[in-house]
Amino acid sequence: MTSITPVIGVDFGSDSCRCVIADAFTGEELASAVAAFPRWAAGQYCDPVRRIFRQHPLDHLEALTQAVRGALSQVAPAVRAGVRGLSIATTGSTSAPVDADGRPLALQPAFADNPNAMFLMWKDHSATLEAEQITATARGWGGVDYTAHIGGVYSAEWYWANLLWVFRHDARVRQATASWVEHCDWLPAELTGTTAPAQLRRSRCAAGHKAMWNERHGGLPSQAFLSRLDPLLDGIRERLYERTWTAETPIGTLTPAWADRLGLPGDVTVGVGAFDAHMGAVGAGIRHHTLVKIMGTSTCDIVLAPTEELGDRVVEGICGQVDGSVMAGAIGLEAGQSAVGDAFAWFARVLEWPLQDGEAREALRAELLPRLERAAALEPPGAHGVAALDWLNGRRTPYADQTLHGALFGLSLGSSAPQLYRALVEATAFGAKAIVDRFTDSGVRIDEVLAIGGVARKSALLMQIQADVFDQRIRVAKSEQAVALGAAMCAAVACGLHADIPAAQRAMACGFDLVYEPRPVEAAAYRLLFRRYREMGALVQGMKQEKVGHDAA
Numbered sequence: 001m002t003s004i005t006p007v008i009g010v011d012f013g014s015d016s017c018r019c020v021i022a023d024a025f026t027g028e029e030l031a032s033a034v035a036a037f038p039r040w041a042a043g044q045y046c047d048p049v050r051r052i053f054r055q056h057p058l059d060h061l062e063a064l065t066q067a068v069r070g071a072l073s074q075v076a077p078a079v080r081a082g083v084r085g086l087s088i089a090t091t092g093s094t095s096a097p098v099d100a101d102g103r104p105l106a107l108q109p110a111f112a113d114n115p116n117a118m119f120l121m122w123k124d125h126s127a128t129l130e131a132e133q134i135t136a137t138a139r140g141w142g143g144v145d146y147t148a149h150i151g152g153v154y155s156a157e158w159y160w161a162n163l164l165w166v167f168r169h170d171a172r173v174r175q176a177t178a179s180w181v182e183h184c185d186w187l188p189a190e191l192t193g194t195t196a197p198a199q200l201r202r203s204r205c206a207a208g209h210k211a212m213w214n215e216r217h218g219g220l221p222s223q224a225f226l227s228r229l230d231p232l233l234d235g236i237r238e239r240l241y242e243r244t245w246t247a248e249t250p251i252g253t254l255t256p257a258w259a260d261r262l263g264l265p266g267d268v269t270v271g272v273g274a275f276d277a278h279m280g281a282v283g284a285g286i287r288h289h290t291l292v293k294i295m296g297t298s299t300c301d302i303v304l305a306p307t308e309e310l311g312d313r314v315v316e317g318i319c320g321q322v323d324g325s326v327m328a329g330a331i332g333l334e335a336g337q338s339a340v341g342d343a344f345a346w347f348a349r350v351l352e353w354p355l356q357d358g359e360a361r362e363a364l365r366a367e368l369l370p371r372l373e374r375a376a377a378l379e380p381p382g383a384h385g386v387a388a389l390d391w392l393n394g395r396r397t398p399y400a401d402q403t404l405h406g407a408l409f410g411l412s413l414g415s416s417a418p419q420l421y422r423a424l425v426e427a428t429a430f431g432a433k434a435i436v437d438r439f440t441d442s443g444v445r446i447d448e449v450l451a452i453g454g455v456a457r458k459s460a461l462l463m464q465i466q467a468d469v470f471d472q473r474i475r476v477a478k479s480e481q482a483v484a485l486g487a488a489m490c491a492a493v494a495c496g497l498h499a500d501i502p503a504a505q506r507a508m509a510c511g512f513d514l515v516y517e518p519r520p521v522e523a524a525a526y527r528l529l530f531r532r533y534r535e536m537g538a539l540v541q542g543m544k545q546e547k548v549g550h551d552a553a
Contacts, residue, residue: 005497006030006075006083008268009283009488010064011276011481012090012183014121014297015040017063019071020484021079024492027508030079032481033070035063045115051125051393051402054115057096057104060187068262083264085495086191086254087247087271087487089279090184091122093158093210097166097177102195104186105176116170119183120162123298123338125394125402127161130168133229134160141228146212146221150320155400157338159211160221160229167232174232179239182206184273192252192270197239201251204244205274208322209334213244215323246324247274247282248501250494271494276483277302277334278326282501283486284452284477285509286326289445291436293466293474294483295453297345298396300336301435305444307331315442317398318435327501333444335397335435340428341455343392343406344369347424351417373461375418376425381468381525383419385410388427389536395431398438407540425462429469429526430533436470449474450512452482457514467516469530471523476514485510 004023011018016037021030037059039045045054072080096104096119104118111117120126134154138147147154154161159182167174179197181189184206189195207213213220219242226233249272259266277300281292286304294300300319307323310331315321318335325332339346348368355364376383387409394402408423439446449472456463456476467474479485489504498504 004030004079004082006079007488007491007495007497008068008071008083008086009279009484009486009491010067010086010088011279011483011487012060012088012187013276014091014123017060017067018481018484019067020481020488021071021075021083022485022488022508024084024488024497024504025507027485027510029479029481029485031071031074032484033067033074035066035070037063045118052115053121053124054118055094055121056118057106060119060183061190064187065261068264072263080263081265083268084497085269085271085491086264087279087491087494088184088187088273089276089483089487090182090187090273092182092184092206092275093162094119094122094183095159095162095180096120096183096186097173098179098181098186098195098197099176100178100197102179102181102186102189102197102200105173111173111176114170114173116166116173120166122157123393124162125156127165128156128402130164131156131158131161131400131402137225137229141225143222143225144217146217146225148314149214149216149322150209150212151318151397151400152316153400155319155396156394156402157396159206164230164233168230182210184275188251188270188273191254191258193255194252197241200241201245201249201272202241202243203272203274204246204322205278205325205332207241207244208325209275209320245272246328247272247279247490248328248493269491269495271491274325274490276300277336278332279486279490280452280483281326281486282489282505283479283482283484283510284450285505286450287502288330289447291439291446291449293432293449293451293456295340295451295455297341298336298338298393299340299432300334301397301432302326303333303439303444303446305331305333310444313443315439315444317438319397319400333439335438337390337428337431337435338396338402339390339393343390343424343428344421346392347421372418372421373459376422377461379419379422381426381522382529383422383426385412386415386419386423387529387532387536388420388423389533389540390424390427390431391540397435404540404544407536409536425459425465426529427533428462429466430530432466433469433530434534450477451475452477452479463514463516465526467518468522469526471518473518474516475512476516477510478513479510482510
């Protein structure tokens with residue numbers, strides 16, 4: 001029997017935790033398991049109307065245990081005993097207040113049911129005013145523009161906006177907060193017993209893309225800048241961090257308690273965490289000048305550029321450019337769309353609304369989107385004049401603006417559900433094209449496009465339309481758990497099995513099994529329709545500015 005050297009990759013998505021056990025020298029996926037977040041699934045601590053989305057840390061701890069044990073139950077005892085490393089990818093920015101021991105406040109009885117003491121999800125947009133203030137202050141305070149390397153616009157989805165919103169709205173949480181952590185930083189620290197804020201190893205990926213950390217200006221924004229934002233932030237910087245680490249770096253080994261809880265050996269090395277998009281890009285096989293699209297409830301787009309090639313050039317309107325956020329020695333550039341799978345799910349919920357019976361609704365939901373996709377595929381480009389804007393959860397890129405809303409155009413009494421669905425799909429592709437143009441207009445080369453995630457594997461219509469709109473081939477990674485596989489690759493480097501991430505990728509690559517080639521006729525049609533999409537976007541932005549001016553008056 002060929003020897004197996006197992007490593008574990010864990011992917012915390014928006015709804016569940018996925019665990020993959022892979023061979024560090026072949027990439028073979030030996031086992032996988034998924035565990036949902038029960039409180040999140042029940043809708044607890046969320047208010048979609050107010051765009052507030054919180055997750056309880058117990059959801060994460062319980063799902064991690066269930067997923068890892070579920071995967072381990074599928075392999076032989078020798079494989080379980082031979083696990084060498086474990087790394088974790090999470091959504092982001094998903095952050096929370098912690099106490100002096102580095103434990104999320106919601107794990108204390110006094111804050112157990114307080115949403116402000118929990119993790120603020122990436123899709124939480126309660127802090128739009130705070131984000132706008134951060135952007136305005138960075139541009140006008142007379143010092144360093146700390147937003148320069150995160151696209152020039154700060155987002156309500158990110159670290160400082162969330163921290164400031166909670167401090168302003170919940171004095172009890174503010175007074176109990178010793179520090180503030182990203183989900184991808186806390187979980188590896190929890191597993192290794194290194195949660196104390198001064199000891200905790202912070203992710204370069206999370207710090208650079210969401211917290212405005214950059215070596216060029218001395219790490220995090222200065223205390224003077226933070227105090228200018230709000231005196232409530234006085235003294236916060238010294239309670240955070242100075243250094244950051246890349247995902248190849250080991251933190252330590254499992255604590256005895258966590259080794260027992262997970263059913264793993266105590267000498268398993270745990271690596272520094274990172275965001276799911278960036279580890280997913282690793283799992284897909286990203287290299288220089290590659291765009292990887294991570295497609296799920298939202299999308300994240302990751303491009304890898306040589307450090308020496310990008311130099312001091314700043315790309316405006318994206319979600320950051322960070323040296324080492326994907327792998328050491330290269331700059332990771334991030335962009336994305338705030339609602340993709342969520343937009344399609346929203347449309348399905350609208351159509352399901354008359355059904356009150358739970359079983360009937362679930363039965364319809366299982367078939368509704370596939371039927372819509374089949375029917376929409378028969379419609380021509382442009383869906384007989386029906387068009388949409390994809391900003392149903394705000395716009396992440398280009399130029400983040402969570403106050404924008406989606407829109408439908410060209411409706412008539414003859415408009416059908418498949419036409420509306422196709423319009424949403426086309427709008428998603430146009431939004432993705434706007435991101436590609438933002439990169440290329442800034443001189444960032446994109447030689448190939450790869451895709452991973454549930455939407456990339458399930459929606460052939462969206463992938464084909466994106467290939468047509470991009471006028472470029474798109475390949476979809478074979479693995480259904482590419483983010484977890486990417487985390488496993490990082491674990492293989494952190495525990496010393498591979499010298500660096502490119503070496504781990506060469507050994508563990510999953511390959512591609514779906515390829516979408518652009519169709520010349522459709523590509524030509526979409527070039528015209530993309531112009532209309534840009535015009536509709538300008539119209540909606542103008543309406544927003546008129547409303548702001550009217551409200552101010």
